[in-house]
Amino acid sequence: MSYFLVLLVFGLWSGTIYALVALGYTMVYGVLKLINFAHGDVMMVGTYVGYATALQWKARGATGRAWTPGMGQVLTIFFVSMALCAVLGWLVERFAYRPLREKPKLTALITAIGISFVISYGFQMEVGFLPGPAPRAFPPLLKETTWLSLRGGEVTLSNIQVISFAVALGLMAALQWLVFKTRFGRAMRAVSFDHRTAALLGIPVDRVIAGTFMIGSALAAGAGLLFALKDSQVDPLMGTQQGLKAFVAAVIGGIGNVPGAVVGALLLGVVEQLVVGYAASSWRDAVAFGFLIVVLLLRPEGLFGRVTAEKV
Amino acid sequence: MGPPALRGVLPVLLACAGLAVLQLLLGGLPFFVTLASMVGINVILAVSLNVVNGMTGQFSIGHAGFMAVGAYAAARVSMLLNEVAISGLPEAVSNQVLYAVALLAGGVAAAACGFVVGLPSLRLRGDYLAIVTLGFGEIVRVVIQNTPPQTSPGFWAMGGSLGLTDIPSGRSSLFSTWLWAFLVVLVARRIAESSHGRSLTAIREDEVAAEAMGVNTTAYKVRAFVVSSFFAGVAGGLFAHFYETISPGSFTYVRSMEIVVMVVAGGLGSTTGSIVAAVFLTLLPEGLRSGFLALGGQAAAQVAEQVRMPIYGVLLVVLMLARPQGLFGTRELWHRRKAKGAAP
């Protein structure tokens, strides 16, 4: 039982990171019906920005210990990397997707793949500010302490786990509020429903879509930093793997649905850890995708997705 | 041209003759053979994927999975038949016959997978189908990665992460690769121009309307899927015998993406487009390599090796921005006279 709880904690923890990335996929899909394949790479960029910012404060010791940043510094790191990624998201949308908005969806998918190549392979070059292919140790932003200890210390909850979880749920709630309670959210929903009609009604479609991209990208940067808190390592290809899993999570939850993305991500995280813990770890990815397929066959619109009857 | 009975066979015979000449003339130039084989394999993959993604309007991004199934099945069959020779035939001929058997086995195995995956999942719409095919591709890869080493007994010893390294050599030829490429183009063209193809187009343009018109959409979609995965499997078999070693790393979803890129860049629904894009995008990386070597010499070339992929990405974006409908739209080279409106 303790072992199960341990796995559950780990699963929820990695699930929170999938969740933040999945939110970006889901928002963009909701508004544009586009799978933004460059999203995982935006997350990677965000993590590197955080890494570079953290290095500004830290005179690095030979083995990478010491230096605990203050609260202000941590918040600054989060702010800087989320802001820069929002700009990156805006750039990607403006130059790679907007010109293709009226074209077949697949076209934008190809530019998404192109952008993903540019970012992930670009970061593998060791020129100028580009970091090169080797992974880097991300300096610890928070000192890990145990907040809760159950069953005689066999199951523990650390501050980082609780904070990550709280941040993810908080952001999800904020997003839900944004989508359903604000003018911007109403505009987003209108655009998502039918962007041509929305434009006719005076909604600034371009600005809404750009805003969606910026929010999604900022969330991805936040996810990247939480990821760095958890696994303390950055490398240029991390976005690909996290992105793929987050995308799967978004689909499981019902793509286009905010709480769905979070639930799907947490579920996926837990399922993965349970597979590793109780079955063979080498089957993890197969089970993750198998789970996805089963969910889709039983509920083709995902767990929380709405069935949209096609209008004839 | 000629009696109808001959019409089906004639192009194939002509192609055989032409390819035999090509093989005799250029079969001795290894670099050319390498490029031509890569191009041929990618043409098969792109044209076959176009049957699903272009003609039927479905969205599959798991083509590498079918390719992997075909590659491993063909390779394993070839390895099992390595000691076998067909009596009464010279060894080279008998090897080629066995090679054809192996390729067919690969194709059939992939087609069976296509059927199994297609039947339930083709009831899903657009992007959901995409993610299921992607999941299928990844599952195939993980399953192969978990198989025992190739020296273990049994058909299922697929070599795990090291892959199969003992695939019989000397089987692959320009002739066989391009004959299959020719066949897939022929089949794709025939499908497009048959009533079958019209049904597929109807599904692409409006699935609900097609259903209302009495098109059994699921059956047609599954059939398109099976045909497409059959050829992907054959391409896998050709790939395995050309490189003589295969490992799961060759069949990641990145390869599926590359094939999707070819289809879209060429123009969804256009077989000609798929061919041209496959040829162009396969040669592009090698071309960039040559270009940098010629322009900047050794030093520039070394740096350029690392810039190649980002440049490829930029080119993709530029190509799509400049020509969103792909190079050919939905047109075909053999449609000159029929003025066909471009699909929306």
Add this chain to the structure above:
Amino acid sequence: MRHLAPALLAAAALLLGCEKKQSQPSADGKPAAGPEVKAPAAPPSDTLLLGEVGSLTGAEATFGLSTREGIDLALEQANAAGGVNGKKVEVRVYDDQGKPDEAANATVRLINQDGVKLILGEVASTNSLAMAGKAQAAKVPMVTPSSTNETVTQKGDYIFRVCFIDPFQGYAMAKFARETLKLQNVAVLQDNKSAYSTGLTEVFKVRFAEMGGKVAGVESYSKGDTDFRAQLSSLKSQSPDGIYIPGYYTDVGLIAKQARQLGIQAVLLGGDGWESDKLFELGGEAVENSYYTNHYSPDSPNPATQKFIAAYKAKFNGKVPDSLAALAYDAANVSLDALRRAKSLSGPDIRDALAQTKDFDGAAGKLTLDEKRNATKPAVVLKVAGGKASYAATVNP
């Protein structure tokens, strides 16, 4: 618009054509055709062109770049010392993005377009295998610096390597763990994506059990994973006194960190994939008191090793070489040595010269190429202490 596609095609053909013209003579000069009559024209005849295929981009890029640096250093030194028989040596590098098929294509291109005399091979065994088939078919010798899987050199008599093979390395660690560390119960965490890792695991499991130890359990991860907590928790429940992690330093540092976070105190054991300064940056205190097998010890008194380390640091801004760089350096030097001794610059002659390599004083230890074209040399076991690795023991073949 219909003209766009043919135009693009023509452009691609043109780009390819550019190169062909330049090295026309080498394209006709079939490499297999006995003694070389025509000298390739692309590099002037006073230079000798070698080929290298490596992962300069993709998931394996850090290994590919280390390898390239090792080779660069070797060639620079060779040219400073007058080259090979008066000829300047150059290397042409192609990137394979870590994909076997790209590696094979690049090999064919090196042989037929660039007319290289010898190919320095990949790190990953799967890629080297794909290359080996093509090199063997063209009868151009290939030397892989660090592909340790047994099957690589079995591809043919033109394929060599300068490192020991997995069975020996797995045996070395099993022996050290059982006999020196006296471990009873060892768990294994392998990288399921890499043939190197699964190969070592197989050997270690068998050998360690033969020596009377118990293999508690085997868990796996995929290279590039960053969360190993579930695997480690599962291993923890077996309470092993040692964990064998035959992976690369890019993952091992993190694995060690997470293992310590979970309260696993077992000794961590590894292979030559650990060898890199990055290990200490990524693993920090977590990798202290771990052991790994390697080709050489950085603090060995062997002058060849010390000279290599000093030269490497001087050339690459104080960077400490990893084992891949050292092996690549050796692969290049063994090849140059063979080229110097070869009767002619034809494939068979270079191969014969390579096969005769004996007691070569490499940066990663003295090596002799045996009849299976593998390097026979002792393995050393290093201990991590104080943020660096130092000599602990030697295991002889």
